[in-house]
Amino acid sequence: DNVSAARAAVEYLLRLGHRRVAIISGLTTGVPTRAGRVKGYQQALEAAAIAPRPEYEQICATSIENGWQAAQNLLDLPEPPTALFAANTFLALGALQLIRERGIQVPRDLSFLIFDDPDWSRIADPPITAVAQPTHRLGARAFQLLEARLRRKRPAKVEDIVLPTSLHIRQSCSAPAGERQ
Secondary structure (H helix, E strand, C coil), rough: CCHHHHHHHHHHHHHHCCCCCCEEEECCCCCHHHHHHHHHHHHHHHCCCCCCCHHEEEEEECCCCHHHHHHHHHHHCCCCCEEEEEECCCHHHHHHHHHCCCCCCCCCCEEEEECCHHHHHHHHHCCCEEEECCCCHHHHHHHHHHHHCCCCCCCCCCCCCCCCCCEEECCCCCCCCCHHC
């Protein structure tokens, strides 16, 4: 459930006190998972009555290099975000590379949250807060659908399957610097 998962992730950042939350996402045209993550981000801001800032939405082809460039675009803004939500692992890696190169301390200087929960997110310094998908269940369900199609046991109608996600809160997010006690 990409929309609800992204919305919950951004709502978590908003509860910490962030009002300048940015997203780095892969191209959304024709990719409903990516479009859903951007939609969830936008819904969370709208529900919190935070005006959208188009410059905080970096939509690019998915690669480490583009994640680096998108993070640079965001951090070079006159009013950079205090929290960054990377919508996939490759973009997150690029963003983290730039963050490290600039000596930005997560979460002291910038809160960082990712969609996907790769193994390295738990051992990063600091461990990264992440939206986890049930990847084994996704794979198993995809195989079942493929197998049924190959055996010509197609369902009579298109089936929309939505699996739940979970937010793993770790040490990469905190209140914005000006909001800490």
